[in-house]
Amino acid sequence: MTLKDEVRRFWDQAPCGTREIQSEEGTKEYFQALERNRDAREPFIADFARFGEHGGKRVLEVGFGAGTDFIRFARAGAVLSGIDLTEHGARLVRQRLALEGLKADIQVGDAEKLPFAEAAFDSVYSWGVIHHTEDTVRAAREIARVVRPGGRVCVMIYHRHSLVALQCWILHALLRGRPWRSLSEVICRHIESVGTKAYSIGEARELFSSLSSVTVTPVLTPYDLRISRSLYLPRWVGRFVPDRLGWFLIVEGVK
Ligand SMILES: C[S@@+](CC[C@H](N)C(=O)[O-])C[C@H]1O[C@@H](n2cnc3c(N)ncnc32)[C@H](O)[C@@H]1O
Numbered sequence: 396m397t398l399k400d401e402v403r404r405f406w407d408q409a410p411c412g413t414r415e416i417q418s419e420e421g422t423k424e425y426f427q428a429l430e431r432n433r434d435a436r437e438p439f440i441a442d443f444a445r446f447g448e449h450g451g452k453r454v455l456e457v458g459f460g461a462g463t464d465f466i467r468f469a470r471a472g473a474v475l476s477g478i479d480l481t482e483h484g485a486r487l488v489r490q491r492l493a494l495e496g497l498k499a500d501i502q503v504g505d506a507e508k509l510p511f512a513e514a515a516f517d518s519v520y521s522w523g524v525i526h527h528t529e530d531t532v533r534a535a536r537e538i539a540r541v542v543r544p545g546g547r548v549c550v551m552i553y554h555r556h557s558l559v560a561l562q563c564w565i566l567h568a569l570l571r572g573r574p575w576r577s578l579s580e581v582i583c584r585h586i587e588s589v590g591t592k593a594y595s596i597g598e599a600r601e602l603f604s605s606l607s608s609v610t611v612t613p614v615l616t617p618y619d620l621r622i623s624r625s626l627y628l629p630r631w632v633g634r635f636v637p638d639r640l641g642w643f644l645i646v647e648g649v650k
Contacts, residue, residue: 397422399505401589402589406480406483411523430463443645447596449472450473454475454517455520456476456525457506457520457521458527459501460523462477463636465488466497477500497517498603514543514544514546516622521551525538526553527588527590528589539650548603548645548649551643552593552594552599553643555578555593556595557613558615558620558636558640558641559618560578564576565607579593596611598648599644602646607650611645612647
């Protein structure tokens with residue numbers, strides 16, 4: 396089995412955020428629970444995604460997962476396309492669109508080989524995806540290719556110099572008597588699908604250096620303040636921790 400097959404299998408078993416949902420899959424209650432969880436854990440997404448500014452714009456989401464951001468672009472009236480490696484994600488997103496009477500172009504495919512023409516989109520969005528693919532440089536290049544000159548890119552990738560990465564290292568290197576294991580190695584083996592990568596701020600900027608302007612913003616997440624699988628420190632603790640130690644790096648760029 397190739398690395399790509401393993402990544403596909405991992406996300407096909409349970410698209411992002413769906414493991415903890417109790418309601419029957421594909422129902423209105425199921426999707427509402429997904430939205431509630433996302434708003435509770437990642438309320439800052441809307442500030443970066445700017446869903447409301449995309450009405451009438453040609454938007455591509457790379458790696459839509461269970462579609463919680465995707466549906467928000469659709470509700471905002473974007474002329475929307477999406478691609479994900481898994482059939483399961485695509486099925487959920489089709490059900491989700493049908494429940495709300497919305498339309499979009501949904502494809503199962505690979506971020507490393509986007510089946511779209513150069514400059515086909517006004518905006519390309521990808522949240523927590525390209526660090527899971529084997530050739531992240533190629534996926535970043537593809538994203539830059541399909542956005543039009545003057546168009547916007549917004550991509551979230553994981554941050555190596557973060558509290559999540561440190562926790563992972565303490566758990567899987569230090570406490571196992573293997574302190575020589577690197578942050579990259581433990582992230583690759585123990586965070587979500589096998590092969591996950593995490594970047595420094597400089598490396599994130601470099602990935603999108605072909606764009607005419609790029610900013611990279613680190614964001615502290617509840618995952619940085621998690622002390623066990625389901626136990627989070629209270630949100631106020633975050634006020635004392637700088638964002639530069641956060642697990643998410645948001646890359647915003649203009650081509
Ligand atoms: C952490 S989930 C994020 C999903 C969604 N963006 C979200 O924020 O909920 C990662 C997603 O990336 C997709 N993915 C991984 N590698 C991919 C690739 N090479 N091409 C397209 N999608 C990919 C997976 O199928 C999965 O849906």
